[in-house]
Amino acid sequence: MMLMSPELKTVKEVNENQCQICMPLGAVMAMKGIEGSMTLVHGSQGCSTYMRLSMVEHFNEPVDIASSSLNEKQTIYGGEENLRKGLDNVIRVYHPSVIGVVTTCMTETMGEDINRMIDTYLTDRKLYDVDIIPISTPSYSGTHTEGFWTAIRDIIVYYSGPTKPNECINIILPQVSPADTREIKRILDLMEIQYILMPDISQTLDRPFKTTYEKIPPGGTKKENIARMSGARATIQFGYNCPENLSPGTYLEEEFGVPLYNLPLPVGLQNMDTFIETLRSITHKQVPDSLILERGWLCDAMADSHKYMAEVHPAVYGEPELAYAIYSLCLENGSIPEIVATGTNCQVFQKHLQSLMKREKQSSIKYEQVDFSIIEAESIRTGVNLAIGHSGGKVLTERLNIPVVRVGYPIHDRVGGQRILTVGYSGTLSLLERMVNAYLEEKYRTYRQLRKAEYYDNGGIIHAET
Amino acid sequence: MEITCSQVIGGVTSPCLVERQNSVITTGTSKNRIHCADDSVAGAVSQRACVFCGARVVLNPITDAAHLIHGPVGCASYTWDIRGSLSSGSEMYRNSFSTDLKERDVIFGGEKKLGLCIDEIVEKYHPPAIFVYATCVVGIIGDDIIAVCKERTQKHGIDIIPVESSGFISGNKIIGYRAAGNALIRLITPKEGEVIPKTKKINFLGEYNLGGEKWLIERYLKELGIEINVACTGDSTVEALKQIPGGFLNLVQCTGSMHYIARLLEENYGTPYIDVNFFGAYNTAESLRRIAQFYGEPSMIERAENLIERETSRIKPSIDYYRSKLAGKRAAIYVGGAFKALAIIRQLKELDMEIVFCGTQTGKQEDYEQIHDMLSAGSIIADDTNPAEIERFLIEKKVDIMAGGVKERVLAHKLGVGFVDHNHDRKDCLAGYDGAIHFAHEVYVTCCSPVWKHIRKKPSWG
Numbered sequence: 036m037m038l039m040s041p042e043l044k045t046v047k048e049v050n051e052n053q054c055q056i057c058m059p060l061g062a063v064m065a066m067k068g069i070e071g072s073m074t075l076v077h078g079s080q081g082c083s084t085y086m087r088l089s090m091v092e093h094f095n096e097p098v099d100i101a102s103s104s105l106n107e108k109q110t111i112y113g114g115e116e117n118l119r120k121g122l123d124n125v126i127r128v129y130h131p132s133v134i135g136v137v138t139t140c141m142t143e144t145m146g147e148d149i150n151r152m153i154d155t156y157l158t159d160r161k162l163y164d165v166d167i168i169p170i171s172t173p174s175y176s177g178t179h180t181e182g183f184w185t186a187i188r189d190i191i192v193y194y195s196g197p198t199k200p201n202e203c204i205n206i207i208l209p210q211v212s213p214a215d216t217r218e219i220k221r222i223l224d225l226m227e228i229q230y231i232l233m234p235d236i237s238q239t240l241d242r243p244f245k246t247t248y249e250k251i252p253p254g255g256t257k258k259e260n261i262a263r264m265s266g267a268r269a270t271i272q273f274g275y276n277c278p279e280n281l282s283p284g285t286y287l288e289e290e291f292g293v294p295l296y297n298l299p300l301p302v303g304l305q306n307m308d309t310f311i312e313t314l315r316s317i318t319h320k321q322v323p324d325s326l327i328l329e330r331g332w333l334c335d336a337m338a339d340s341h342k343y344m345a346e347v348h349p350a351v352y353g354e355p356e357l358a359y360a361i362y363s364l365c366l367e368n369g370s371i372p373e374i375v376a377t378g379t380n381c382q383v384f385q386k387h388l389q390s391l392m393k394r395e396k397q398s399s400i401k402y403e404q405v406d407f408s409i410i411e412a413e414s415i416r417t418g419v420n421l422a423i424g425h426s427g428g429k430v431l432t433e434r435l436n437i438p439v440v441r442v443g444y445p446i447h448d449r450v451g452g453q454r455i456l457t458v459g460y461s462g463t464l465s466l467l468e469r470m471v472n473a474y475l476e477e478k479y480r481t482y483r484q485l486r487k488a489e490y491y492d493n494g495g496i497i498h499a500e501t
Numbered sequence: 502m503e504i505t506c507s508q509v510i511g512g513v514t515s516p517c518l519v520e521r522q523n524s525v526i527t528t529g530t531s532k533n534r535i536h537c538a539d540d541s542v543a544g545a546v547s548q549r550a551c552v553f554c555g556a557r558v559v560l561n562p563i564t565d566a567a568h569l570i571h572g573p574v575g576c577a578s579y580t581w582d583i584r585g586s587l588s589s590g591s592e593m594y595r596n597s598f599s600t601d602l603k604e605r606d607v608i609f610g611g612e613k614k615l616g617l618c619i620d621e622i623v624e625k626y627h628p629p630a631i632f633v634y635a636t637c638v639v640g641i642i643g644d645d646i647i648a649v650c651k652e653r654t655q656k657h658g659i660d661i662i663p664v665e666s667s668g669f670i671s672g673n674k675i676i677g678y679r680a681a682g683n684a685l686i687r688l689i690t691p692k693e694g695e696v697i698p699k700t701k702k703i704n705f706l707g708e709y710n711l712g713g714e715k716w717l718i719e720r721y722l723k724e725l726g727i728e729i730n731v732a733c734t735g736d737s738t739v740e741a742l743k744q745i746p747g748g749f750l751n752l753v754q755c756t757g758s759m760h761y762i763a764r765l766l767e768e769n770y771g772t773p774y775i776d777v778n779f780f781g782a783y784n785t786a787e788s789l790r791r792i793a794q795f796y797g798e799p800s801m802i803e804r805a806e807n808l809i810e811r812e813t814s815r816i817k818p819s820i821d822y823y824r825s826k827l828a829g830k831r832a833a834i835y836v837g838g839a840f841k842a843l844a845i846i847r848q849l850k851e852l853d854m855e856i857v858f859c860g861t862q863t864g865k866q867e868d869y870e871q872i873h874d875m876l877s878a879g880s881i882i883a884d885d886t887n888p889a890e891i892e893r894f895l896i897e898k899k900v901d902i903m904a905g906g907v908k909e910r911v912l913a914h915k916l917g918v919g920f921v922d923h924n925h926d927r928k929d930c931l932a933g934y935d936g937a938i939h940f941a942h943e944v945y946v947t948c949c950s951p952v953w954k955h956i957r958k959k960p961s962w963g
Contacts (some may be wrong), residue, residue: 049618050574050601057575079637080541080672081551085579087908097912099888104541110641110669117543124544128517128889140573141637141669144607174573175607175638244956248892248916408596427581 052407054352054427055378056445057174060086061182062137063100064210066170068234069190070255071132075101075121077114077149078139092447094213094240099250101125105141114142115152122156126165129250133166133258135186143173166258168193178379179444180354183210184274184281187234191283194258195291198266204317205270205293206232207283209300209356210444213241214456219301222311222459226320231260231267241453265291269317271310275299276355276384299387300356302457302466303364304333329460336464340471341369347474350374350414350431352405352424353443355384357457361423361442362388364463366395370470373417376402376410411435421474438473442466517889518545524885529878535869537884541672546887548835548908549862551668553636554580555677558925559758560632560664560684561594562586562709562734563742567628569598571615571646572636576668577601585711585926586735593628602638611644619653619661629739630660632684640667660739662687674837675863678758685733686765689745697746702730703792704748704772706763707755707840710735712930718779721933725793725804733759746770750795752777752788757838757863779932780844781940782813782820783851812934820851823941828853830901830948833894835860835886835909836923839868845904845923846875848940857898860886888912902948917957919947 059076063086066074076083083102090098101124103109103117118136125134136149149169157167170189172182187207206223208216216237223230238254264270270293272284277297279285284295296317301310307330311322347370351361355377362375377384380403388401400413407430414422414431421438422428426448428439446452456462516525523536541547553570557580561568570577577599588594600618602611615633622631635646650661664684666677691697703722708715715735722729730748731741745766751774753763763774775795777788786809793805832849834856836842842861849856859872860883872882881894891909894900895916902919903909913920921943923931929943930936 047621048600048614049569049621050577050599052596053574053578053581053599055574056578057573060575075544079551079668080547080549081554081668082575083546084548084550084554084908085575089579091908091911095911095914097888097908097915099546101544101546102541104543104545104547104672105669106540106672107670110637120542121544124518124520124542125546128544128546139637140575140607141641144638144641173604173607174575175602175604178574242915244915244917246917246957250889250892 050406052427052430053378054376054405054407054410055178055180056089057140057179058172058177058182058185059137059139059174060089061179061184061210062135062170062172062186064090064179064236065183065186065190065234066133066135066137067098067239068236068255069133069135069261070257071251072135072255073099073101073125073129073131073133073251074135074137075103075118075125076137076139077103077118077142077147078105079141080104082139089445089447090240093445093452095450095453096240096242096252098240099129110141110145114145114147118149118152119156122167126162131165131251133168135168135170135190137170137172137186139172140174143171166193180210180379180381181278181281184277184283188281188283188286191233191261191264191286194261195265195287196262197291198263200266200268201263203229203231203263203267204314205264205267205272205284205287206230207270207272207274208232208234209273209277210354211300211357211458212453212455213237214454215458215462218456218459218462222326223314225323225326226314226318228314228318228320231264232256233261233264265293267293269294269296271296271298271313273298273300273356276359276381276387278381278383299363300360301459302357302360302463303367304330304337304460304463305367306360306363307458307460307463326460333460333464333467336467337368340467343471343474344368344370344467346478347421347470348373348417348419349421349423349470350376350410350419350428350437352376352378352410352422352428355379355381357443358424359384359387361457361466362399363391364467366391366397368467371397372399373419374400374402374410374413376405378405380404407431420477421470423470436477438477440466440470440473516883517887517893518542521545521890525881525883525890528873528876528880528882534866535882535884537869538673538863538865541885546889547672547885548887548906549672549885550674551672552670552674552677552680553634553666553668555674555758556634556664556666556681556684557677558584558674559678559681560734563630563632563737563739564588564594565591565628565738566630566632567593567596567598567622567626568632568634569600569618569622570634570636571600571611571639571644572602573638574599574601576634576636583926584709585928586709587711587713589716589736590738593626598622607638607642610642611639612649615644615646615649616653619649619657623657623659628659630662630688632662632664634664635667637668640669660688673863675757679761681758682762682765685742685762686769688739689743690769691743691746697744699749700730700747701749702728702747703750703752704730704745704766705732706751706753706774707759708732708735708752709755709925711925711927714779714930714932714936717930717933717935721785721789721808722792724808725789725801726798727792727796727801733762746772748772750775750792752792754778754840755838756840778840778844780841780936781848781851782816782934782937783847784844785933785937786813816934816938819938820941823945824852826945826949827941830854831857831899833858833891833898833900833903833918835891835903835905837862837906839864839872841923842872843868843875846872848937849904849944850875852941852944854944856880857900858883858894860884892916902944917953919944919950919953921947
């Protein structure tokens with residue numbers, strides 16, 4: 036456990052109430068944004084079932100993830116036969132055009148060579164219409180964040196090659212909601228920009244009710260388009276805090292010379308302005324009036340809520356991209372978070388937070404590899420009065436009466452995790468107002484008793500004397 | 502021949518995969534016995550979990566114990582506060598501790614880190630016991646968790662219990678229940694020379710106090726004149742569990758998870774056990790009678806009959822109302838264990854509903870025979886089914902409501918089918934007479950919800 040604040044140097048071993056999930060989960064989520072795809076988790080049956088449960092609870096969607104269902108025997112003698120049978124069955128029932136084979140801590144420790152196994156399988160079966168992409172995600176090497184970037188990068192590497200230049204801009208998203216994905220697409224469409232967006236979970240993890248059901252949901256980034264990413268005029272990647280070695284945009288830049296603009300997630304006025312400015316500078320397109328209107332409404336809301344925001348002392352936690360963007364949103368609205376934290380081990384995140392704090396002349400305690408026992412203890416110590424992050428923060432409400440504004444993943448105790456909107460001018464506006472209103476609800480619920488306890492009768496006098 | 506996903510052969514519904522052909526039968530038509538209790542078919546998208554999951558859900562409700570998962574972080578985060586079990590005291594069990602193994606630990610071994618994590622938990626919380634769960638990686642790298650637990654038990658003077666639950670041992674939770682059972686036996690075995698005196702109290706095995714169910718049944722038993730020694734494991738404490746050998750009788754509710762322990766307790770302490778089932782009015786009455794008869798006191802039998810009569814007539818108007826709304830509707834069931842499946846079948850039948858599909862993750866041959874006998878001809882029974890099959894059964898059998906867990910819920914909703922939550926994370930009491938009303942109410946609100954009519958209707962312009 037690394038505590039990065041200067042005043043807290045304790046290092047503890049045990050992780051108590053987790054702020055992060057495991058690496059294969061991130062890879063499964065990334066695969067969900069590829070058209071016609073299925074994922075097979077190479078490991079024991081429980082892994083895929085836990086991932087399904089976690090995703091089902093968040094997205095409220097059926098999420099089918101296959102497993103090679105290794106048991107004791109295969110663990111000793113090797114899992115190739117199960118992997119092959121698993122692939123056979125997935126192809127038979129789901130007819131996918133892409134299959135991601137995701138490893139687990141177990142198969143990585145066993146030393147399973149999935150690249151070779153997949154090659155042999157493809158040769159033996161003479162399969163030409165299914166792409167099978169091996170993705171290595173040993174969960175002891177990272178969290179779902181690293182798993183996500185690893186998968187996106189591996190998928191791009193798989194499909195990339197020399198290609199004709201095209202007019203598109205690559206848009207690479209971190210783990211955001213289907214609603215966020217739709218909002219980014221809407222903004223790009225408003226600006227009449229041609230783009231290849233990946234991963235596109237806008238429908239695959241949030242499908243409308245229909246009278247017919249398809250096992251693999253429609254939507255997702257087309258593999259032909261992924262293959263064209265190496266010929267795009269630029270890449271905008273919202274992977275500002277993504278480690279260099281995992282960065283898909285860096286790969287496209289280094290291998291194919293596609294210029295990379297690695298930006299913070301467009302949550303908050305400044306981050307969103309940066310996104311629009313970048314689009315403008317690449318394409319020289321005009322910003323449409325409707326977007327200018329939306330920006331105006333956000334600015335108006337910022338003016339109306341700034342005094343409330345000054346009273347909000349939040350704890351911001353979760354996946355690095357979202358935590359960073361929300362942290363900067365707080366600062367630009369005059370709210371100084373007491374804590375900003377992520378469950379993953381991410382030095383870029385630390386570095387970026389440091390420079391943001393320096394620029395804004397503010398400081399907050401920042402943590403990497405955090406757990407909720409730390410967030411809880413620090414929230415008490417620093418007087419946090421609002422939490423912004425995923426459902427793990429429910430302990431803060433239960434134990435400390437701190438309301439949680441739910442954003443990020445996982446949201447398993449409320450409906451609509453798939454439709455939480457945070458990006459864009461309008462997403463920022465809605466997030467800002469959710470934060471202010473969550474604070475006001477608590478304030479108006481308690482201020483009468485608090486003021487009475489503080490000033491009425493003897494209580495006040497004793498207080499004044501001490 | 503490859504069987505595609507929409508085939509009915511000779512009136513018999515078939516699964517999507519040839520390998521699963523014998524795991525799906527149609528009552529009255531299929532000649533073969535069901536194939537069950539085997540490993541899941543790779544790539545079939547089984548709804549099963551793993552040994553660790555089974556062990557974790559059985560032990561988790563022990564309220565004042567710390568639960569430490571030895572492995573990379575995932576297994577702990579997926580199971581943090583996973584059950585709806587309630588506590589009358591400590592909330593310790595709602596925390597999830599992980600040794601959070603990193604690459605270095607996997608290479609050099611995680612025993613040292615495990616020891617340090619135990620030390621930290623003891624220092625911070627002083628729990629009476631810590632359960633240390635082995636996960637897949639730990640099983641492969643060969644960390645000796647038994648030795649670490651033994652050594653730390655001596656150091657701290659509290660019970661530090663290893664749970665041998667490496668996930669790869671099996672995809673069947675039943676094996677995990679056994680791992681939990683062994684851990685429990687380790688915990689409750691009296692120290693040498695120590696004797697736990699026999700009482701007239703009962704142990705209530707396989708009761709997890711979801712939505713306060715244990716407390717409700719406790720009221721009934723009190724009315725009969727019986728005290729609960731301890732429930733296993735709903736709202737239990739380490740201290741109370743150690744009194745298990747003093748029980749007069751063991752009630753076994755969740756048979757899948759607790760028969761193993763009941764047999765061990767009978768062998769070791771001579772405590773007899775009987776099966777009970779408090780889901781549904783009929784089952785509740787039957788169970789109360791069975792318990793009273795075991796004690797054999799005429800006054801107790803009379804008190805049981807009075808309770809049954811009073812409660813049955815109390816809930817009758819509600820049940821009658823729901824029956825009038827639900828009679829003839831078609832239901833599907835897919836749950837973890839056969840005990841739960843049987844209880845739900847009976848309750849739905851009490852509402853005059855028809856069960857057209859029933860399956861379980863962990864059922865055994867004799868369980869499926871019992872299920873078979875309770876369903877009318879032409880119903881589907883499936884072991885270890887998967888989403889593709891469930892989808893097909895729900896459509897083919899024109900199901901109105903499905904009872905199951907979280908993964909089944911979203912699929913049912915996507916197909917426009919109502920859903921009743923019978924998962925281990927549920928928040929409401931479904932046991933006893935109160936539970937019978939809650940259950941019927943839940944079936945009613947989902948089955949007869951106006952949303953189905955509206956969302957299926959095409960708009961005039963569409």
